[in-house]
Amino acid sequence: MDERDPDREKSGPPAYQRDQIRREAGLEREEDAEFAAEAAPPLIVNRVPVTTQENVEQSYVRPGGRAMGYFALVLALLSLFFAPALLGSAATLLGFFSFVQGSRALGVWSIVIGLISLAGYFLLVPLYA
Known part of the structure; x- marks a missing residue:
């Protein structure tokens, strides 16, 4: 069975x-x-081309940003030798404006050198006054 x-x-x-x-x-x-x-989650294809940092910096610089950045850098370098309170402040402000307009490297260099010049001025003035 x-x-x-x-x-x-x-x-x-x-x-x-x-x-x-x-x-x-x-x-x-x-x-x-x-x-x-x-x-699986749906595949979303990003059609934006990949760019390097150099391409992004060059494509978003406004026309006056690069010239202002060079001018701020010249002021910052002059502020190390002559009138640091006036030229260092101007270089810092113009460096910030050029940074905002897209010339990032020139703006940062101008800001840093201008602030170093201002700090040196305010630290050395009490010693010689």
Whole structure:
């Protein structure tokens, strides 16, 4: 009365149980790939071209920003030798304006040199007054 097949007992569980075991164990790669495609967030393609920092700096400099940056740098260098309170302050302000207009490197150099000149002036004036 027992309808078991002797070949089936040797080969393991029936096919539907083997499929279920493989699914639960994660051994079925085809279903995993399909599930991964369904569960992944949608791919958003950014069509903006990749630019380097040099290209960004050159493309956003306003026409007067570069000239103002060079002028501020000249004032900052002169402030190290002559009238540091006046020229250092002017170089710092013009350096900030050129930084805002896009000439970042010239603006930062002008600000730093102008502030160094001002700090030296305010530290050395009490010694010689």
